[in-house]
Amino acid sequence: MSSVVRDDNWLLSRLDHLWSNHFPDVDQKNKVFIKFGRVAKYRFGSIRLDPKKDASLILINGMFKDDKVPAEVVDHTIAHELVHYTHGFSSPHKKQHSHPHKGGVIDKEMLTRGLADLIKSYKSWLKVYRKNLKPVVRKRRVRRIIKIRWI
Numbered sequence: 748m749s750s751v752v753r754d755d756n757w758l759l760s761r762l763d764h765l766w767s768n769h770f771p772d773v774d775q776k777n778k779v780f781i782k783f784g785r786v787a788k789y790r791f792g793s794i795r796l797d798p799k800k801d802a803s804l805i806l807i808n809g810m811f812k813d814d815k816v817p818a819e820v821v822d823h824t825i826a827h828e829l830v831h832y833t834h835g836f837s838s839p840h841k842k843q844h845s846h847p848h849k850g851g852v853i854d855k856e857m858l859t860r861g862l863a864d865l866i867k868s869y870k871s872w873l874k875v876y877r878k879n880l881k882p883v884v885r886k887r888r889v890r891r892i893i894k895i896r897w898i
Contacts, residue, residue, distance in 0.1 A: 751814070753783075753811070753812045753813075753814060753821075754783070754812075755781070755782045755783060758781045758782065758783065758807055758821075758825070759781055761818075761821060761822055761825055762779070762781045762805070762825055762829075765822060765825055765826050765829060766829065769826065769829075769860040769861060769862060770829055770833065770860065773829070773832070773833045773840075774840075776838065776839040776840060777796075777801045777802055777803055777838065777839050778800070778801065778802040778803070779802070779803045779804075779805065779832070780802060780803070780804045780805065781804075781805040781806075781807065781825070782804070782805075782806065782807070783806070783807050783808075783809045783811070783812055784806035784807060784808065784809055785808075785809050786808060786809040786810045787808050787809075787810070788880065790808065791807070791808045791811070791820075791824045792805065792806065792807050792808065792824040792825070792827060792828050793805070793806045793828070794806075794828040794831050794832060794836065794837040794838075795837050796837040796838060796839075801839075803832060803837050803838050805825065805828045805829075805832075807821065807824055807825065808824070811824070816872070817868060817872055819864070819865050819868035819869065819872075820868060820869050820872045822865050823857075823862075823865040823866065823868065823869035824869075826857055826860075826862055826865060827853055827857070830852075830853050830856045830857060831847055831853075833856065834847065834852065834856070854866055
């Protein structure tokens with residue numbers, strides 16, 4: 748077990764580390780906050796812009812508080828959201844693409860910023876994570892049309 752407590756302050760330190768070392772050319776044009784959000788199966792992070800507060804908020808899946816999730820996976824998720832910020836999604840920067848994931852731009856940007864190790868760690872973890880997900884059994888409602896015959 749790690750002695751580091753994974754809380755919002757830890758996330759902020761990871762964001763600062765990534766921004767300083769891999770995104771130093773990206774101006775912080777507004778306030779950027781980061782915090783843990785709710786636990787979700789499929790969404791690991793998100794970024795949104797609050798124009799009233801002139802701030803961007805990065806939310807990281809609450810599941811990542813658990814140190815069983817590698818720190819590299821958390822860093823990958825933060826870097827992924829930083830790429831969105833850089834490309835003008837949920838930030839005051841000019842939009843560089845019509846769609847935030849168009850043509851694999853996230854991985855391409857991360858590669859140019861020296862984050863290949865994070866991509867590799869993330870994909871490796873994701874493969875195991877998906878394998879361990881329990882299949883969701885959904886009950887489908889069957890609609891039956893009842894025909895009544897009048898005698």
